[in-house]
Amino acid sequence: MENSKKHSKMPKVTILRWGHRPHRDARLTTHVALAARALGASGFILSDIEDESIRATVEKVTRNWGGSFLFEMGTPWKKVVKNWKMNGGIVVHLTAYGENIQTSGVLQRIKESEKEILIIVGSQKVPGEFFLEDFSDFNVAIGNQPHSECASLAVFLDRLFEGEELKRNFDHARMKIIPQKRGKKIIQHL
Numbered sequence: 001m002e003n004s005k006k007h008s009k010m011p012k013v014t015i016l017r018w019g020h021r022p023h024r025d026a027r028l029t030t031h032v033a034l035a036a037r038a039l040g041a042s043g044f045i046l047s048d049i050e051d052e053s054i055r056a057t058v059e060k061v062t063r064n065w066g067g068s069f070l071f072e073m074g075t076p077w078k079k080v081v082k083n084w085k086m087n088g089g090i091v092v093h094l095t096a097y098g099e100n101i102q103t104s105g106v107l108q109r110i111k112e113s114e115k116e117i118l119i120i121v122g123s124q125k126v127p128g129e130f131f132l133e134d135f136s137d138f139n140v141a142i143g144n145q146p147h148s149e150c151a152s153l154a155v156f157l158d159r160l161f162e163g164e165e166l167k168r169n170f171d172h173a174r175m176k177i178i179p180q181k182r183g184k185k186i187i188q189h190l
């Protein structure tokens with residue numbers, strides 16, 4: 001009961017992955033999507049480009065491991081952001097140049113908005129427009145050193161959800177891991 005109470009308060013989060021280069025970024029983009037799903041996000045949008053292999057992998061993981069996770073691709077990023085804002089959501093751009101999540105009050109301000117959140121992560125150098133008020137409501141740095149979209153997303157989600165996402169149950173799973181001190185135990189429902 002306590003868990004589901006807390007979980008119902010978790011803000012709804014979707015990730016927008018910008019700048020995917022199919023050959024170079026396939027593995028990392030897949031990891032960003034899988035980390036998003038496992039760490040409490042509701043969906044993933046691969047903007048501006050389509051990549052069927054990523055869709056197939058993410059949808060297979062969701063079928064096997066449960067929960068609902070929206071996967072979309074191909075829509076231009078500006079259109080995604082405009083629609084998101086029109087529907088009352090806020091946009092958080094993860095960037096090494098933004099307000100430091102540890103030393104500023106940016107996370108508190110995001111939480112206080114109580115709105116659905118679109119998180120933008122880049123891959124190659126992002127357009128300058130991402131930093132503008134018209135597009136991002138918050139530019140958030142997971143420390144002001146450049147590192148990785150996957151790492152920054154994971155830290156952001158864990159802080160946003162305060163660790164609650166790690167206890168979450170994924171409905172209708174075909175496979176479920178039973179945690180063990182050693183070895184592997186999986187229950188399979190076919």
Ligand SMILES: C[S@@+](CC[C@H](N)C(=O)[O-])C[C@H]1O[C@@H](n2cnc3c(N)ncnc32)[C@H](O)[C@@H]1O
Nearest residue numbers: 094095096121122125141142145147148149152
């Ligand atoms: C490998 S970085 C590319 C950075 C690129 N060279 C640039 O100057 O924009 C890819 C993405 O990781 C995320 N990222 C990297 N370091 C970050 C940090 N310290 N805080 C938040 N996000 C970060 C950003 O979303 C960035 O677009």
